[in-house]
Amino acid sequence: MVRPQSLQDTSTGSIANLLAYRTLRASIAMSRRGALSAIIGGLLGSWLIVYLSGGADSMVPHWYYVPIIFAAARFGPIAALVVALIAGILAGPLTYVDVAAATLQDPARWLTRTGFFVGNGLLMAWLFGPSLRPFGEEIGRMREELEIQRALKKDEFALVYQPVLSLESLSVVGVEALIRWHHPERGEVSPGHFMPVAEESKLIHEISDFVLDEACRQASVWHRECETQGRESWYMAINLSSRDLLDPTLASRVERTLERHSLPARLLHIELTESILAADEAVFQLRQLKRIGVHLSIDDFGTGYSSLSYLDRFPVDTVKIDRSLVMNLGPEASSQALAKGMVLLANSLELATVAEGLETEEQLEIGRQLGFHFAQGYLFARPLPPDEVLEQYGDLTPGHFSSLATSMDT
Numbered sequence: 001m002v003r004p005q006s007l008q009d010t011s012t013g014s015i016a017n018l019l020a021y022r023t024l025r026a027s028i029a030m031s032r033r034g035a036l037s038a039i040i041g042g043l044l045g046s047w048l049i050v051y052l053s054g055g056a057d058s059m060v061p062h063w064y065y066v067p068i069i070f071a072a073a074r075f076g077p078i079a080a081l082v083v084a085l086i087a088g089i090l091a092g093p094l095t096y097v098d099v100a101a102a103t104l105q106d107p108a109r110w111l112t113r114t115g116f117f118v119g120n121g122l123l124m125a126w127l128f129g130p131s132l133r134p135f136g137e138e139i140g141r142m143r144e145e146l147e148i149q150r151a152l153k154k155d156e157f158a159l160v161y162q163p164v165l166s167l168e169s170l171s172v173v174g175v176e177a178l179i180r181w182h183h184p185e186r187g188e189v190s191p192g193h194f195m196p197v198a199e200e201s202k203l204i205h206e207i208s209d210f211v212l213d214e215a216c217r218q219a220s221v222w223h224r225e226c227e228t229q230g231r232e233s234w235y236m237a238i239n240l241s242s243r244d245l246l247d248p249t250l251a252s253r254v255e256r257t258l259e260r261h262s263l264p265a266r267l268l269h270i271e272l273t274e275s276i277l278a279a280d281e282a283v284f285q286l287r288q289l290k291r292i293g294v295h296l297s298i299d300d301f302g303t304g305y306s307s308l309s310y311l312d313r314f315p316v317d318t319v320k321i322d323r324s325l326v327m328n329l330g331p332e333a334s335s336q337a338l339a340k341g342m343v344l345l346a347n348s349l350e351l352a353t354v355a356e357g358l359e360t361e362e363q364l365e366i367g368r369q370l371g372f373h374f375a376q377g378y379l380f381a382r383p384l385p386p387d388e389v390l391e392q393y394g395d396l397t398p399g400h401f402s403s404l405a406t407s408m409d410t
Contacts (some may be wrong), residue, residue: 012333014117024080027326030342035074039083042067047090055099059067059090061113068117080121081315086112098196129264144197147183156182159214160383164237164354164376167368172235174269176376177215178383181206195241204241211238212257216268216387224388237269239299242276274298283314297354301342311349319346321372323357328364343371 003384046063053059064087072080079303081400092110097103100367151157161175181189200203219236226233244250270289276282276298286296295316325339339355346353355367358377367375 010158022230028239035070039067042070043083043087043090045231046087048093050091050095051099054104055096056091056105057097061095064091064117065120066093068121069124071243072121073128073293077122077125080125081118084117084121086115088115091117094238119277141200143199144194145201145203148194148198148203148207151181151183152203152210156184157207157210158385159211159218160385161218161389162383163381163389164235165380167355167375169363172234173232173374174237175389176237176271177211177212177218178238194233198245199241204243205247208240208244209253211255212240213260216257216261216263220263222390223263223267233264235267235269235295236263237271237297239271242273242282245272245276245282245285248285250285251292254289254294255292258294266295269295269297269318271297271299274300276314286315292384300356311351315353318352318354320354320356326355326357326363326367326377327359329363329370336370340370347371 040350043064046061046067049063050059050061068080068084068087071083080088088110091113092105092107095105095110097105103131105147140257145294155341158180159177160180160269161177163172164174164176165171166173177193181191181194185187195204195207198207213237219234240250245330247253254268254270255265272282272286289296296314296316297320298314298316299320300322301319319341319342327343329336329339343353351369352373355363355372355375356377358364358367358375358379361378364379381392
């Protein structure tokens with residue numbers, strides 16, 4: 001997380017600002033249960049301090065402002081009002097003027113103090129209000145980061161696999177590894193929810209390392225099984241973030257992982273988002289990966305930085321046409337024309353093409369007419385855990401396709 005520039009100065013004033021910033025952020029970051037416990041503890045602690053000091057005449061009950069301001073920052077004006085009224089009761093009828101003599105306070109005195117408590121709490125809530133939204137967004141990201149870190153330690157992430165088929169033979173040639181997060185309370189969390197948070201932090205590298213290692217391990221298991229059966233081995237496709245390409249150790253990490261699992265480099269396909277085509281620094285990393293022998297693919301092609309000159313500069317082997325175009329192949333003639341242009345572009349550069357997101361037999365037929373080499377989508381199969389992959393996909397031959405397509409439609 002990047003702090004505001006004014007908070008990065010090391011001067012005395014900036015240090016005070018930094019402490020205030022971190023205090024406010026910590027108050028918002030605390031869980032609701034923790035925040036309520038802190039407020040209750042602050043109220044009781046304030047009462048105890050005054051009591052132990054000998055009473056209201058010995059200790060002015062200013063400590064109550066701390067839980068009031070905390071409630072205003074964490075929960076807003078209503079909470080500040082409730083805490084202020086509770087503080088007024090604790091600092092009023094429930095606090096002696098003199099504990100030793102058991103002398104009660106004058107009602108006018110503690111009612112006036114309660115009024116100050118309420119006014120201060122509402123004022124703080126009003127002042128904090130405009131500032132809480134960006135803090136809240138930042139804290140939300142911070143909480144999600146902590147959850148992702150916990151999930152990595154608890155092995156809550158897992159991979160599922162979706163087959164990629166040759167459109168010439170309608171047989172499986174590879175699988176794409178897709179990450180899933182099985183949260184103990186929230187259930188299955190979509191990658192679209194946690195991956196953007198991970199990409200804003202260094203956690204994306206930890207997730208990528210997990211995907212790389214687990215996918216290569218599983219691909220090695222299937223590779224040995226295919227060799228035993230005398231079958232062509234499936235390739236394993238994984239997705240890496242564009243931020244991974246900024247890591248100068250990426251190629252060496254990939255090479256070590258392949259060696260650790262005894263997986264031939266040709267069986268690893270690394271898919272990268274199309275945005276990397278606009279990054280000059282990515283060229284060197286991609287060439288290092290090609291030196292190892294892995295296969296490189298541009299994922300979601302056709303949504304952002306499509307360019308003949310870009311493709312010609314980068315050492316890629318495959319382009320995967322985005323599902324938003326593939327899904328409109330039936331009803332949209334313009335989508336067909338655009339997809340046809342992309343296929344011709346790829347063919348001119350001797351690149352393979354994959355149609356993502358095929359869901360109907362009409363899309364399949366159009367895709368074959370347009371000249372796509374490979375395809376994947378729910379028409380063929382949904383992603384499955386590794387123990388179900390061979391059972392479901394291992395004998396997926398042309399003769400089995402019709403029954404599979406029928407079962408998917410129903």
